[in-house]
Amino acid sequence: MYADLECILLTEEELKAGIRRLGETITRDYAGKEPLLVCTLKGAVNFFADLIREIDLPLAVDFIAASSYKGTESTGKVNIRKDVDADIAGRDVLIVEDIIDTGITLNNLKTELLKRKPASLKIVTLLDKPGGRQSDLEPDYACFTIPDGFVVGYGLDYNEKYRNLPDIGILARHIYEKEN
Numbered sequence: 001m002y003a004d005l006e007c008i009l010l011t012e013e014e015l016k017a018g019i020r021r022l023g024e025t026i027t028r029d030y031a032g033k034e035p036l037l038v039c040t041l042k043g044a045v046n047f048f049a050d051l052i053r054e055i056d057l058p059l060a061v062d063f064i065a066a067s068s069y070k071g072t073e074s075t076g077k078v079n080i081r082k083d084v085d086a087d088i089a090g091r092d093v094l095i096v097e098d099i100i101d102t103g104i105t106l107n108n109l110k111t112e113l114l115k116r117k118p119a120s121l122k123i124v125t126l127l128d129k130p131g132g133r134q135s136d137l138e139p140d141y142a143c144f145t146i147p148d149g150f151v152v153g154y155g156l157d158y159n160e161k162y163r164n165l166p167d168i169g170i171l172a173r174h175i176y177e178k179e180n
């Protein structure tokens with residue numbers, strides 16, 4: 001699979017170190033609280049599993065799968081394909097995302113979840129790609145800021161492949177030009 005990468009952007013060791021620092025920050029910021037960490041499926045799964053182990057708090061976990069309705073982004077509609085099990089009213093919620101590119105889906109999801117009156121709602125992302133932004137959404141916590149380019153590995157996919165790579169790399173252009 002590594003042959004399909006143009007280069008490695010973040011190694012397993014760099015990811016681990018960054019996630020440890022983020023875990024410490026969240027532990028400090030949420031001291032005395034019992035936050036609910038919500039993993040966005042499927043890309044954030046690897047990050048989520050590692051992040052929760054770096055947070056020293058009595059937290060709870062949940063999972064959500066959402067996408068934007070194609071062609072109707074301007075209407076702000078989000079399609080929740082799998083909702084959280086928990087009632088988030090009054091909870092300190094942290095949405096854990098793999099990458100924020102345009103920010104459109106997450107912005108719509110945030111609006112939807114705020115209607116349920118959580119005590120607080122913050123966005124945590126492993127990767128922030130500010131060059132792609134097409135919405136007002138900004139993460140409250142971002143582990144790494146990366147340049148434009150399509151990245152895969154550590155949960156992130158291209159056509160469902162590469163999620164199991166331990167590192168994150170930039171996918172070689174010929175891979176997606178060949179398939180499209």
Ligand code: IMP
Nearest residue numbers: 043100101102103104105150151156157
């Ligand atoms: P958005 O453009 O911020 O709404 O991103 C929505 C989703 O697209 C992310 O949660 C990822 O699952 C996916 N995505 C965006 N950029 C990349 C990338 O570079 N590699 C893999 N998936 C991506």
Ligand code: MG
Nearest residue numbers: 040041043098
């Ligand atoms: Mg995602």
